[in-house]
Amino acid sequence: MTEAASSTIAATLTANRESAPTDFRAQVGAFELRWSADAPASLSVPTSTHAGRPGVGLVQVFTAVEQRARTSQAYWRSALGERLRVQGSDVTTDAEASRAVLVQTDAVSGIEVRTTVTAPVGTRAVHVEHDVRNAGRDTVLLTAVSSATIGFGRSQDDLDDVVWGTAASEWLAENRWGETSLRTLLPDISxxxxxxxxxxxxxxxxxxxxxxxxxVPCGYLTRGDGEALAWQIETSAGWHADLSQTREGGVLSLLGPTDLEHQFAHELLPGETFTVVPVAITASPSARDGAIAELTRYRRWLRGPARDQALPVVYNDFMNTLMGQPTTEQLLPLIRRAADAGVEVFCIDAGWFADPAIGDWWSTVGEWREASARFAEGGLRRVIDEIRALGMEAGLWLEPEVVGIDSPAAAQLPDEAFFQRFGRRVQEDRRYHLDFRHPAARGHLDATVDHLVAEYGISYLKLDYNINPGAGTDHHATTAADGLLAHTRAFRDWLERVQQRHTSLRLENCSSGAMRADYALLAVTHLQSTSDQQDFRLYPPVAASAPVSILPEQCGNWAYPARAMSDEETVFTLVSGLSGRLYLSGFLDELRPAQRARIAEAVALHKGLREHLADAVPFWPLGLPAWDAVTVCLGLHTTDGDLLFVWDRDAAPAAFELPGVHGEVEVLFPAADSVDRREWRLQSAEGGLSLATPAGLGARVLRVRRG
Known part of the structure; x- marks a missing residue:
């Protein structure tokens, strides 16, 4: 921190103390921390009439002995949290961020909470994290701790036009965003x-x-005048987002695992410290898109050095292609066609480790050695040598946290290396779950990755996660949810250490097609497969909505052309891929020459756009799409103009307008804007860009240059 900056902060804090001895404030970016001798610290946005309200304690602590100070079902006004008082504070700033550190204590329980609020430079966002230390003499059993609790509105009337935006998600139907009036959820009850x-x-x-x-562990609140808050919870374990209302307005509380929802408790012995799940909160006067833009900028700061890595075009042999049954005979022609198309990483998906005679091999996974019966005449090495000889890097699929019940590794590893409940291993769909807190579990995967890198030169790993083991593991944990949280943290640490050993290794966070897409993991991995959806007609809502919760440059959107597709359908699936990180699959060796030409065109375009993708900010001219939306549109603001990805799923000819889109428009893909002599008609209008499309499915990539 510079001397001038330090002096300015000191002067501000001193002035606040002198003018109002019981009212202290610390500015952190666009946010402000406020506390007094009679109240705990709260978080607000001083330029907003909506975001933040004094008197709503930032951190709420619930224990087995003390829950709420006043009865309710909401996660605020905890008895312990109401008693917290600030004992010390410090504000610093550097080239990357400003930070405020507060220490609050509860004189009754002896609990001490050290809070760090970080505001990255160039964003209206804060990262909030707490360390809870037991400074008392007695053991404390934590049952829930809020990562951030913030008030919004100043009265009951202020809640009438507030909208709550959240996303439902499930396998094959991820990121289904919707908005609900707050009054539908929390009625006015006088x-x-x-x-x-x-x-x-x-x-x-x-x-x-x-x-x-x-x-999705992300959401937003918007108000009719355009003020908006967005948030994300950064954990791969349990989490909870809670809304409630008071006479003065609303309260949003963001938490990791809780006792009521996740069977969570953590025993905190005297002198011990528990780290609470971190969260991010952003504020914007520019409605939903403005708040998500701030969250996008924050995520890039959070990823740090990881975002400086290149963004290669990846081909994967799974989706609508080999489906977990690769062989040398099937792979070699795909490898050649992928190289012809300009692919940079060829990833061999699941099955490379399984004897093809087994058929359904899921119960045997976990040893991670090649199945020689799949790769005749030279083994897997021959296939990978072919990948590298054609100028591509080689990747493999891996599911590091599971071991099949019939795998040799299941017998070789001790029980303590696996999730356990009530003294027995947890089993889900014929698989056990490794516990990365145990050195044997980490050692097994360290040896696996080191072998794959040394033996085959692997530089890309697609990391899957296809089981949900329930509440977690109660082995060496207060509760199962406590064990799950500790495991997920150990797994993230393992990912970081692997990359420190193998600095050129890129990691995809597949997780059963975005079933575990959170920024505990996405901060330390490079790509997120946005879905396992194999119907190309259903992919646009997933691809268009994913950038609300995932950085555009991390959105691995599948494009899988098939010979049976028409030329327009081929373009349609490629537009889905181009709307994020182009992630190719499909039987490329079976395609018509015209289809292969389209793929090469799409790959070349993506390589030209990806430099701008890493700084792009998403927006949605038509709003976030419903699952069955006929017309879908994602926009990306870039330094080279606005990119628009537009899908028309109407069987009949359609005409529609993209509101607020103005400027010189060109069709980037397909380059000639003509597929089977079918063209889209584009025309500037007062309200935005008017489009007219022919009958049948269609999609285009447009660029708009503002004057």
């Missing part, structure tokens, strides 16, 4: 007449180990 705050709440919650398998 709180002023009763002289009390409400007791109800509305919430979304994860279950088990798929952090985004049911709901």
């Amino acid at each position: 709180l002023s007449l009763h002289g009390q705050d409400a007791r109800g709440h509305a919430a979304i919650t994860s279950h088990g180990a798929w952090s985004s398998g049911e709901h």
